[in-house]
Amino acid sequence: AHPTHAQLLSQLAQITITGAINVNGMGNWSSIQSSANAEYNFKSPDSVVRLFQSHGFALTWYLNCEARWAWLNPNPPVKLGASMAPAPDKEDDWQNFVRAVVERYDGDGTDDMPGLLIPIRFYIMTGEIKFDKTGLGDQEDPPFWADTIDNLLRLHRLTYAAVRAADPSGNTKLVSSGAVLWDLYADFPDYPEFDPAQGTLPLRLLNQNYKSASYVNGWRDLKKILASFGNDSDGIECDYIGWHPHFSWRVIDQEFKLIHSLAGNKPIYVDDMWSNIFAQGYFVSIFASIPGEAQFNAPPLNPPPPIAWIKRLYGDFPNSLFPSLNPHDELRQGLKSGNTAATAWYEANGARQLVKSMVSAFGEGAERASFSGTNDVAQLRNAPFEEIGWINLTGTRAEGYREKAQFYTYKLLVEKLRDFTTVAEINVSTNPRTRVYKFERPRGAIYVLWSEAGEAPPSLNYDIPTGETVSFAVTSPKLLRTRIITSAVSPFARIDTIIGSNNQAALQLGYEPFFLEPIPTVAVNEKNVAAAPRAFDLRQSAPNPFHDFTRIGFVIKQEAHVRLEIFDLNGRRVRLLFDERKARGEYEAVWEGRDEEGLLVRAGIYFYRLSLGKEQRALKIVVVR
DSSP, X not given: OOTTHHHHHXXXXXXXXXXXXXXXXXXXXXXXXXXXXXXXXXXXXXXXXXXHHTTTOEEEEEEOOOOGGGSSSSSOOOOTTOBOOOOGGGHHHHHHHHHHHHHHHSOSSSSOOTTOOSOOOEEEEOOOOSOOSSSOGGGSOOSSBOSOHHHHHHHHHHHHHHHHHHOTTSOSEEEOOOOOOTTTTTTOXXXXXXXXXXXXXXXXXXXXXTTOOOOHHHHHHHHHHHHHHHOGGGOOOOSBEEEOOTTOGGGHHHHHHHHHHHHTTOOEEEEEEOOSOOOOOSEETTEEOOGGGOTTTOOOSSSOOOSHHHHHHHSSOSBTTBOSSOHHHHHHHHHHTTOHHHHXXXXXXXXXXXXXXXHHHHHTTEEEEEESOSBOOHHHHHSTTOOOTTOSSBOOTTTTOOBOHHHHHHHHHHHHHTTOOEEEEOOOOSOTTEEEEEEEOTTOOEEEEEEOSSOOOGGGOTTSOOSOEEEEEOSOSEEEEEEOOOOSSSOSOOEEEEEOBTTEEEEEXXXXXXXXXXXXXXXXXXXXXXXXXXXXXXXXXXXXXXXXXXXXEEEESSOEEEEEEEEETTSOEXXXXXXXXXXXXXXXXXXXXXXXXXXXXXXEEEEEEEEETTEEEEEEEEEOO
16 A cells, blocks of 8 residues: 555545445455465455555455466466456365455454454456457457356356355345446437347447447347346356446446346446546547547547537537547547646536436446546556546545545535435436436435536536426425535535425426425414514424534514524634524524535534524534534
8 A cells, every 4th residue: 555545545534434445456366375375365455454444444355366377278368457267176266265355354253354343345256348448349358358258157156155155144245247338328329228129229239330340249248147147046146236337327227227127136236437528539649549438439530520429428528618520639638738627627527427427326226336436547647548547536646636526526425315215217308318316315305407408508607507497396395406516626515495386396407417405394383483482482403413404493473683693612603594584483494514605514513593682592503424
């Protein structure tokens, strides 16, 4: 571990009080057991587990069968980092390794790592077995799997049996291999169909793609894998279906329908969620590349193509900042040169897409999801063919892991959805680019809404909606709207109130998603007013303690000037909620735990005070984070 990793983990710990982090390449078989007869060496993974748990994080472990000494052919021409199934006489070695790892980190008190506090609960098999980034389809080597599909399924069955033998309680889970389909579904081809016999999709898989390549065999293999994962009668292979929707939220709907159609009710675990535009143009230096990694949508370079295909994928890109016929490269050059406007737009876009991607994943049936990745890497920014050097939550090590807009928005997302129990999409449109999801929580329902049905907003002002106007039923005429954070310069969410009518919310949506929470109404109750012991009655806020927002109720017996304020323990006023004349009646204010500048206040004890003339009363309130 690098000395600054503790700094990075401390920053990430601000996002959530619990969680797990994947570390690619950490704990590979060959790094722990160098040969069949060698002892296991857990020194490196132990140090990572201890570092993570010191900041409140668990580790999620990638199980890669990449020890060449265990392969049938120890020197095959495969890509660096690829895995293969063990030779038949090395199956016991693999299962012994898996059992040793699970036993060491399962927290059951038997042969555990000394000092283990947070057990490892999820192990993930080799990912992205189809398709790679070259656009050659069936003619390319898979990204991380260099063996047959039958051997992949055999490896899964061996691994699942070993995991369960080490932890019979079932607390430790195995996540399957998955695939990355890039932009195959990014423009909603054949929607709502997801695997039609005729239409755009089968033509793309046949040869209508950037390199006129066939993906037919790979598509057949992928469906075979998913069907086997969902059929436990031939041997259990996993607890979760692992998946990598690398082209943001737009691919999730149809990809998840494909998974469910083949794997049934096996839950989905998104273990690698990328959610921004790939900043790679038609050429990187003098070498040809696939613009935006859109191997199914991008037309060949000659003649120079129109940009309609790019609009089809993103809606608001290209735009006035990137107007050329090669906007992906224009974006890349802006990021590489540190152009302020290009960087600000890209990071704001990352925040918008992060929310839409995570919400869509849960809304379409994922049980767990992980955002990728934590921090930018300078080497990836400078490597000729890398396009992921700017997509992460924080900047590079040299930049002190500066927190980007998506860092703050991810924290906001966790605050809003941390305790949701169920989620459902509300049918408000036939256009798949418009979405309204309703999340049920113990503290009340919350909606997440957006529409990419229109053009980019004028002057790229994303407060201006250009999408569809939707209407849906709500339980309260007053709704609290929280806008996401799109700038690290001003890292707080803006909040306002929307008024519905006849238990309906009607509003125009845009590219920028927002949260909407019904605020229960408080009707004027003459009995409550008459029973007030003095000129007013101040009630205890609820909930208290609170995390997101709390409601403060009060009753006044006659028209008066009312002032409602929040103070900290030092007597400093942090927020003025009411300062106006009110008629006789019963009222309620909402405090979302922010100060006058819109910044979240620290956890701790506060007081709220209601004043009517010379008469005052204060009560205690507790903020938790």
